[in-house]
Amino acid sequence: MGSKNKLKRFSENETFSNVIQPTRDEVIKGFFLKGKWASHFKNENPIVLELGCGKGEYTVGLAKQNRDKNHIGVDIKGARLWRGAKTALAENLENVAFLRTQIELIDLMFVKGEISEIWITFPDPQIKYKRTKHRLTNPQFLEKYKHILKPGGLMHLKTDSEYLHGYTLGLLQGMGAKVLYANHDVYRNEGSPKEVLEIQTFYENQYLEKGKPITYIQFRIT
Template sequence: MGRKKLERFAQNQQSWNVIEAGKPFYEVCKGKWHSDFFKNQNPIVLELACGRGEYSVGMAKVFPNKNFIGVDIKGSRLWKGSQEALKENLLNVAFLRTYIQNLENFFAPQEVAEVWLIHPDPRPKEADARRRLTHPRFLEMYRNLLQKEGWVHLKTDNTGLFEYTLEVLREQQIKNLHFTYDLYASEYATEHFGIKTKYEQIFEQEGEKIKYLKFQFA
C-alpha cells in the first residue's frame, strides 16, 4: 500500500466526520444518527457510493438544515470529502465507510429522508446485474430505510444503466417518477445546484448526456 493511502487512512481515523470500523459510533450508529451524532432532527440524506463525496459536501453547503452522509467502502476516496468538509467547517456532513449492501446494519427503518445515487458503477455485464444499485434487492433496502414520501434520485451518464433502472421501476410499487435523458436541458437542472463530480465533468467533455430520474415508493 502506498504512503499516500496510509496517510489518508491515518487522517480518517482522526477525523470525527468519518465513521469506520474501529470507532465506537460505528458499532452503535443504527437508529442514533439524529440523537447521538448530528444532535438534531434534521432530515438525513444518503449519497451512496459517494466516492470523493462531491455531492455530500456540495449539498451540505446548500442545505444547512439537512444532514448528509456519504457512503463508500474506499477510505482513500472518502478522505477527500472528509477533509473538504472539515476545511469548510461543515457540521452537517459525515462519511460512513462500509459496503452499500450492509446499509441496514447502520440505519434503522425510516431513519433516512432521501437517497442519492450519483454516477454509480453501471455494472454492464449481465452477470453483475445484482450488484447494480438500482437492482430490486437494493430498491427493497431503500424502501425499508426511507421515511414515507422519501425520494430516491439517480444521476448517470450511462444509458444502459438508466434504461435498466426504468425497466426495473416499471415492476415496482412507486409513484411520482420523473426522468430525463438530458438533465441540463431539462426542468430538473436547477435541482442539482451546479454540483458535478470529477467523473461527470469527464463524461460531459466526451459528449455524454447526463440522465436523471427521481421517484418515491408507493
C-alpha cells in the same frame, strides 16, 4: 494514487471527526449509530444519504445548499472519501459525515424510516448480467432502501449510463414505484432540479468533456 498517499489518507481518516469506519462484524452484530444518528449530528434534522459517494462532491455540495439537513456520504474506498471529509472539516460543515462501509450492509446502519432521501450518483452500471447483483438499483438494493426510507422519501439516480437509466426506469415501472421526473440529457433539456445541474462530481466532469449525456431520475419507492 501511490500506496504511501493511500496510507496517509487512511491514517488521516482515523483522526477525522466526520468519518465513521465500522468493521463488518461491528455492523452485523449491531451498529452503534443505528437509530441514533441524531446523537452524532446533535440535532433531529432529516438525513440524506449519497451512496457510492467517491470523493464526496455531492455530499458536500448538497450540505452547502441544505444546511437544515444532515448529509452522509457512503463508500468503501477510504482514500476517496477522505477528500470530501477533509473539505467538509475545512469549511466547518457540521451537517456532513462519511461512512466507510459496503452498501450491501446499508439496511443494518439505519432503522426503518430513519432516512429522508437517497442519492445514487454515477455508480458503476454493472452492465454484464453476472454483475446484476452489484447494480445499485437492482430489486434487492431497492428493498434495502425502501426499509430505511421514510414514507414518501425521495430517491435520485444521476448517471452517464443510458443502460442503467433505462434499466432503472423499467424496473420502477414494473414494481409500481412513482417516477416523479426523468431526463435522459439534463444539460440539454430543461426542467431538472438545481442540485442536479449545479453540483458536479469528478467523474461527471470527465463524462461531460467527452460529450456524454447525463441522465437523471427522481422517484419514490415508499
